[in-house]
Amino acid sequence: MNNKLYRIGQLSKKAELPISTLNHYLNLKLIKPEKVIGSGYRLFSNKTLETILEIQKLKKEYLPLSVIKQQLRKGRELLIKEPSAQYRQLTLPTFEPEYPPITFQFPSTRFQGSKLKLVEWIWQNCKHLDFNSVLDAFGGTACVSYLFKTRGKQVFYNDYLKSNYYIGLALIENSRETLTQEDVEEILKRHPEMKYPTFIQETFKGIYFTDEENEWLDVVVTNIDTLITNIYKKAIAYFALFQSCVIKRPYNLFHRKNLYMRTAKVKRSFGNKITWDTPFPVHFVRFVEQANESIFDNGQKNKAFCTDAFNVKGKYDLVYIDTPYISSKGVGVDYLEFYHFLEGLVKYNKWETLIDWKSKHLRIKHGKSIWNDKNKIYQAFDTLFKKFADSILVVSYRSDGIPSDADLMSLLKKYKAKVIELNRKNYKYVLSNNGESQELLFVAE
């Protein structure tokens, strides 16, 4: 027997089906990987390939996937004996798919405040709600949007950072485009006929990356910007570029001029050095593969926006709100401060005009956001809850932040009749006086 195992890209070639279709089958549990290896890659066997071929054959008989799934479970004899027309006349039982965890196919991202580890818990507490369209107003990595996408909802992703918006485009709005090997080669090579700018090499020398890496960034960002015209392919390329940049940074951030932490010849007690020193193209290709593997069509018209949450237009059945967090000491997470370098990459041609040249780490100029201001944060939440008062509101926050959970509860109660507060461990209806930091979820109907 042939025991060869395939990655999803190889399987897609063998089965002659796009990865998005295979991901759809995975979501419906029609197929499953033989195993998942440490880095998160799924490996499939020839048995899976046979199942896929079987599915394709049954699809030609106009059988819906729900029936195909039942048939695959029962075995093949029935199908051979019974004429397919009979199935077409059957009243189909409602098919309630069981979902695999989304971490299964969501690419690995490093991002302050990501809810990736909490998405299953969020789903457990939302699945009973009656909704189809959902707005993820502070989308970040898009993992919560992706959760809803896997659950068949119509998803609207939003984030005010353009670098994040591209993630929303790549993984949420996009339902079929992937970056091919040829696209990746175009992006990674230096084209002799092109004249490459040297902005990053000159501006950020010694700040975040080595000279050689800065030169690579100037080339690759120019190639993505000028050679990749399809917006979703471009978005996947930016996604892979951002994650490659973040993974090579101490603390995965751009808040300090600290390249020396990577390059200093000191004895280290942690293993990040290998990741930091892994060349950009290696990371880039891996992130492209991961993004490609996560793209699928959920049958809905999903959309990504890039605007301030206060300016999002439209009506949504449910609005998920995961704002930046302000600690009890009043210190807020300033996303533009942390990720300004990625914002600069997507605004490469005008980056120079955006920089605060007085700052040591050459961040992008920006004022203080209402979401980082402990004196204005109540007003911010109040305005947002009012704006989306007709929707079911689902709000993530932390138990030790400003506003407190009691304040959030009373703000929500101004607009909603039924508000439930949950924390990571216990399901509870009353407010907690627990001092430890816990993840909170408010569900307001």
Ligand SMILES: C[S@@+](CC[C@H](N)C(=O)[O-])C[C@H]1O[C@@H](n2cnc3c(N)ncnc32)[C@H](O)[C@@H]1O
């Ligand atoms: C806590 S993070 C969201 C994390 C996200 N739920 C996830 O799991 O990856 C907050 C996000 O809000 C975005 N943001 C900050 N201010 C915003 C604003 N005024 N409007 C929209 N998005 C904003 C930040 O860029 C950041 O991505």
